[in-house]
Amino acid sequence: MPTFISTTQEEKAMIKMLHLMFVLLTLAAFVGKMFVSVTRPDLLTHKAVKIAPHVISSLLLLSGIILVFQGAWLSGNYGWLIAKIVVLFGFIGLGILAMRSEGTNRWLAFGGAIVCFIYISIVAVSKNPFLFL
Ligand code: HEM
Secondary structure: OOOOOOOOHHHHHHHHHHHHHHHHHHHHHHHHEEEEEEEEHHHHHHHHHHHHHHHHHHHHHHHHHHHHHHOOHHOOOHHHHHHHHHHHHHHHHHEEEEEEEOOOHHHHHHHHHHHHHHHHHHHHHHOOOOOOO
């Protein structure tokens, strides 16, 4: 398959590893921020707590975009990628809702965001937007 960015297998593997690291950091930042908002809400105003999640998710997005071009995914099978990005918006929206709401709504939004995250991860590995169908 032709690639848009000419890179070695080692470089591709390295970007994928970085992408996976940012995936885990994004999850940790989201769960951590929820935990802090329940146990120590005063910490949410700290600069590092405010900025770090944005830096991590920007690096996740950047590494994802590089992988798209390295793998020439736009010229082949990209249905899974569209599904991934659409559900990514769901993850972001529900994540914002979870941070801003209270009571049951907060935890429903949190659960929904986690379900989106799991879906995105499964689709990324299977390359099948319909999961196991
Ligand atoms: C919450 C967000 C995300 C999660 C949980 C996630 C998860 C993953 C996982 C688990 C893989 C590894 C798949 C494998 O080993 O076969 C992967 C690969 C990949 N991701 Fe993401 N990702 C996210 C965001 C993004 C974004 C925003 C983009 C694009 C703009 C993207 C594009 C890609 C591409 C192109 C691959 C490599 C496919 C390949 O060549 O095998 N990802 N992602």
